[in-house]
Amino acid sequence: MTLNQSAVPLADALDAQRINRLAHFDVPAHKGGRMNAELPEYFGKRCMELDVNSMKPLDNLGHPVGVIRDAQALAAEAFGADNAFFMVNGTTSAVQTMIWTATGRGDKIILPRNVHRSAINALVVNGAIPIYINPGRDKRLGIPLGMSVADVKKAISEHPDAKAILVNNPTYYGICSNLRAIVRLAHQAGMLVLADEAHGTHFYFHDELPVSAMSAGADMAAASIHKTGGSLTQSSILLTRKPVNPDYVRQVITLTQSTSASYLLLSSLDIARRNLYFKGRAIYQKTMEFADYAREEINALGGYYAFGTELIDGDAAFAFDRTKLSVHTRDIGLAGIEVYDHLRDDYGIQIEFGDIGNLLAILSAGDRMMDVERLISALAEIKRLHERSAAGLFDHEYIDPSIAMTPQDAFYAKKRRVPMKESVGLVAGEFVMSYPPGIPIVAPGERITPDVLEHILFAKDRGCFMTGTEDMNLDYLQVVG
Amino acid sequence: MELWYTDQHTDDVRFSMKASVQVASKKSAVQQIDILDTPAYGRVLVLDGGLMTTEKDEFIYHEMITHVPMAVNPNVKNVLVIGGGDGGTVRELTKYRSIESIDLVEVDKDVVLLAKKYLPFTSAKLKDKRVSVWFEEGLRYVRGKKAEYDLIIVDSSDPYGPAEGLFTREFYGTCFKALRDDGILINQHESPFYYVHQRSVRDAHKHIAVEFPVSTVYQCHIPSYPSGHWLFGFASKKYHPIEDLDATRWNKLGIRTRYYNTDLHRGAFALPNYVKDLLNK
Ligand SMILES: Cc1ncc(COP(=O)(O)O)c(C=O)c1O
Numbered sequence: 152m153t154l155n156q157s158a159v160p161l162a163d164a165l166d167a168q169r170i171n172r173l174a175h176f177d178v179p180a181h182k183g184g185r186m187n188a189e190l191p192e193y194f195g196k197r198c199m200e201l202d203v204n205s206m207k208p209l210d211n212l213g214h215p216v217g218v219i220r221d222a223q224a225l226a227a228e229a230f231g232a233d234n235a236f237f238m239v240n241g242t243t244s245a246v247q248t249m250i251w252t253a254t255g256r257g258d259k260i261i262l263p264r265n266v267h268r269s270a271i272n273a274l275v276v277n278g279a280i281p282i283y284i285n286p287g288r289d290k291r292l293g294i295p296l297g298m299s300v301a302d303v304k305k306a307i308s309e310h311p312d313a314k315a316i317l318v319n320n321p322t323y324y325g326i327c328s329n330l331r332a333i334v335r336l337a338h339q340a341g342m343l344v345l346a347d348e349a350h351g352t353h354f355y356f357h358d359e360l361p362v363s364a365m366s367a368g369a370d371m372a373a374a375s376i377h378k379t380g381g382s383l384t385q386s387s388i389l390l391t392r393k394p395v396n397p398d399y400v401r402q403v404i405t406l407t408q409s410t411s412a413s414y415l416l417l418s419s420l421d422i423a424r425r426n427l428y429f430k431g432r433a434i435y436q437k438t439m440e441f442a443d444y445a446r447e448e449i450n451a452l453g454g455y456y457a458f459g460t461e462l463i464d465g466d467a468a469f470a471f472d473r474t475k476l477s478v479h480t481r482d483i484g485l486a487g488i489e490v491y492d493h494l495r496d497d498y499g500i501q502i503e504f505g506d507i508g509n510l511l512a513i514l515s516a517g518d519r520m521m522d523v524e525r526l527i528s529a530l531a532e533i534k535r536l537h538e539r540s541a542a543g544l545f546d547h548e549y550i551d552p553s554i555a556m557t558p559q560d561a562f563y564a565k566k567r568r569v570p571m572k573e574s575v576g577l578v579a580g581e582f583v584m585s586y587p588p589g590i591p592i593v594a595p596g597e598r599i600t601p602d603v604l605e606h607i608l609f610a611k612d613r614g615c616f617m618t619g620t621e622d623m624n625l626d627y628l629q630v631v632g
Numbered sequence: 633m634e635l636w637y638t639d640q641h642t643d644d645v646r647f648s649m650k651a652s653v654q655v656a657s658k659k660s661a662v663q664q665i666d667i668l669d670t671p672a673y674g675r676v677l678v679l680d681g682g683l684m685t686t687e688k689d690e691f692i693y694h695e696m697i698t699h700v701p702m703a704v705n706p707n708v709k710n711v712l713v714i715g716g717g718d719g720g721t722v723r724e725l726t727k728y729r730s731i732e733s734i735d736l737v738e739v740d741k742d743v744v745l746l747a748k749k750y751l752p753f754t755s756a757k758l759k760d761k762r763v764s765v766w767f768e769e770g771l772r773y774v775r776g777k778k779a780e781y782d783l784i785i786v787d788s789s790d791p792y793g794p795a796e797g798l799f800t801r802e803f804y805g806t807c808f809k810a811l812r813d814d815g816i817l818i819n820q821h822e823s824p825f826y827y828v829h830q831r832s833v834r835d836a837h838k839h840i841a842v843e844f845p846v847s848t849v850y851q852c853h854i855p856s857y858p859s860g861h862w863l864f865g866f867a868s869k870k871y872h873p874i875e876d877l878d879a880t881r882w883n884k885l886g887i888r889t890r891y892y893n894t895d896l897h898r899g900a901f902a903l904p905n906y907v908k909d910l911l912n913k
Contacts, residue, residue: 448772498802521797524771529802531775535809 154221156229156428161222162418164208169200178204178411201418204411212237212412213405222421229428230355230374231365232390234397236404237420238373239412242349243269244404245373245389247276249345251403252371252395253315254279256559261306262317263328264552265295267347268582268619270317271558271594278559282310285551286322287467292458292479293508295549295590296467297321297328300336307340315343320351320364320372323504323511323588325475326468330367338368343395346372352380353474356431359439361470370395379474379515381434382423386416434516438474441514441523445476448527454483454534476512478530480505481546484539486613488585490530493537498529504587507545507610511588545609553598556631561596566629568622571607574599577630582619585610591619599628637668637676639683641858642826647683649673649856655750660742662794667750673856677718677751679743680793685718686856687753694754695892696852696900697864698724701783701816703882703897704871706730708782712810714770715795715820716787717743719755726757727887734763735781737774739794741767771797777810784811786819791832799832801839804867808843814870821849824907825859833863837911840867848873849911850900852891863907874898 154160175182184191184199191199203209210217219237227235238244246269254260256278262270264283274281284306287296297319307313316337321327330346337344346364348354352374354363364372372390376382391400427434446457456479460471480487491505502512512526555561555578566580578598584591592610593603607625611617617625638648649670656667666678674687685693698721702708709732713721717738725734736758738744744765747755758765766773770788784807788795797803798819807817817840822833841847844867854862866873879894903911 448775498800521769521771521794524769524775525797525800525802528771528775528797528806529800532802532805535805 154225156225156425158225159222159418159421159425160218160225161210161421164210164218165201165203165414165418168203168206168208169197175203177206198415201415203414209414212239212417213401213408213410219417222417222424226388226420226424227390229424230388230390231363232372233393234391234395234400236389236391236400237412237417238387238389238404239385239409239416240407241385242347242373242375242378242387243272244408245387246270246347246349247273247407248389248400248404249371249373250274250279250315250317251277251406252400253343253345259310259313260315260317261303261310261313261342263295263298263319265322265549265590266317266319267349268584268589268591270347271582271591274558275562275595276559278557280557282306282313283552283554286549288547288549289462289468292456293481293547293549294324295322296326297469298333299467300329300332303333304336307336307342311340313342315345317345317347318364318369320346320348320354321361321470321472321475323350323590324477324509325350325472326462327361327470327472329466329469330362330364330369334368343371344369348372349375349378350475351472352376352378353431353435353438354472356427357435357439360435360474361472365390365392368392376420376423379513380423380427381515383416383419386420388420435474437516438514441518441520442474442476445512445514445523445527449478449530452527452531452534454538455480455530456482474514476514478510478512479508480510481508481541481544483534483537484541484544485533485537486544488610488613488615489537490533492614493533494526494529498525498532500526500529502526506585506588506615507548507606507613509548545606550592550600550602550606552594553600554596555598556596558595561631564631566631568627569630571626571628572604574628574630575601575604578632580629580631581621583607583617583625583628584619585615586618599630637670637678639678639858640681642828645826645858647856647858649676656746658742658746660740662740662742665740665742665746667746675751675753677747679789682790682793683856684789685720685751685754689855690718690720690754692852692854692891693862694720694724695889696850697721697785697787697818697820699882699887699889699892700850700864700866700873700897700900701785701818702728703878703894704868704873704876705782705814705816706878706881706885708816709733710781710783711735712737712774712777712781712784714774714784714786714788714798716785718747718751719744719758721785721787722760722763723754723757726760726762728885732762734760735766736763737766737768737770739767739769769797771803771806774803774806774810779810779812781811782815784815784817786817788820790822791836799836799839801842804840804843808869811869814868816866816868816871817844819865819867821863821865823857823859823861824863824910825861829858830910834910834913836865840865843867845869846872848901849903849907851903851907852900866901874901
């Protein structure tokens, strides 16, 4: 069989399997949904019949030699990578595989502090040492940006033994660092570049979007096809380029990957890849047009600031992802999370997240103009009905961390529980974050400062969904010692 | 061969009428538009397969959506009609000499073009000098308006297609802002009868009631619409639909109607118990 991008080898093999009407004496025991009629009624018969486990004609994700290998090869080609790995535990597993491939216990990795928790979790597990670069910060918006090239250069010269640099491409808010320059510096110093592209899948399919990791020369990238690429939730792709050894990457993946990867997720990656290859440009063109229109209309309402390419400063905000609709809400006296709650509870509109000063709406080619109009009008209404003075609103989303020990040492240290309000000066033994965006306010090994405590209490008070701590109510914190 | 047009009222209920000829058929940017001639209902307008307007019974709908608010506040000068591309609501409004301007906002230009060509019985007054037609999303149009109208009439299709946004709280709130201090909002409020439509009736009422101090519904009988039992919403910042009805004054205007009269006006607000229960849920 010759492979080309119009093929979906994995999805086709899976469907052939369904049509073959095999007698199944393997797992899953629901056997096409016949074991429990509620399942096909709920999910649809076809979905149940496609939910099978690995078998000869369907290859094996842990050791791909057939249709999965082929589907991954097509994905690698579509994304301009040397190798692609289908992932079934989210971009979390792709981010962790990157870190575990590049570092081992005691190795250093340079990364911006505004990484997703999955990156720091990886360090808790493998004992690598984070060298944080404080991201740039936009004064007006209070949000963290990307890393400045000068800061990266400084970190590299201070830590020439670091193994890798991790870059958000882009951040949740859509802001990119100067990836090409960072790749150049890192490669000169013999370090790998790992890109968290949880929010950047679409960069591969439209030339007016910021540069993708693979075309910027990065070594590995975690691309969340499920977030903006149209595959099923939890499916993701890890991309690698030479000199990264794909066989070693595969071993690292199998350390934690299920041996029963879902074929629904895997085949959705195959189908999404073909769609992106042929229609990606049109899809993201439409997305950008929706976002540009919404930005213009929201900015015309006054009070809100839907930010865009004007943030670009050639350095820590090197590029902006125009498909993102991020809106600064503090000037109408409401936290982003409060606007998020009004949208949901009063207007039946679900957005991606609201944090302290901003909200983020994800637009896609699956949107309809009338829904975009609804979002804009609901924001207008929330302003009309709830606007108040901005005094007293917390004004920054990012606080420089004060590091006392590595994440692993802190997480596995002897710990005790203290009331959150009495934690200032102590070293955290666990994470605190709002999810989304899932960027830790404090990570294991960091000292609680008055600013950090104020941030936590404010976010909790405004209704952010706070996670990470053993205590489900966040009244207590596990600290070291 | 016989030609029949069927309107799917619910998954389990259909309403069919014999058709003699298909007069026009067009896929616009927004929806599928069809116009048919039928022996029983005359010329009919069908949007995305759903019956919108029939020559035979449109007068009921258009009179009830217009004269009820006009009899409560005869001083209305500036009116906004959202939807209503067939022109029937505008036709009724133009009967009032006191009205100074009528803005018609219709998202689908082709509906207006086809109505002008094939539905003269509703569209004839679209050329009245006081009428301006805007082809835009209703929600977007109203967003920019503040205290500019005395009356807003939402003459929409049902909430399962292009008109979905016109049944939302953000839309009603935006209308509130666009109305003057004694403004009235009338909306096409669907039928309370079949279970599948009840949720939209209840939700629309709930959304309007949080925005407007006065909010109720009134009813009429439209033979060609699902169940025949139809509701309109009456919401206002000031006027009560019955206490503020000035029947003598309206009757002096000498406006000719076939369905509406001021006795029926009062009765239309007397609701069956099942409708009351639905709205109070
Ligand atoms: C920047 C970033 N990286 C990684 C992830 C993890 O992705 P997933 O939820 O698919 O595991 C997320 C998810 O929110 C993210 O925002």
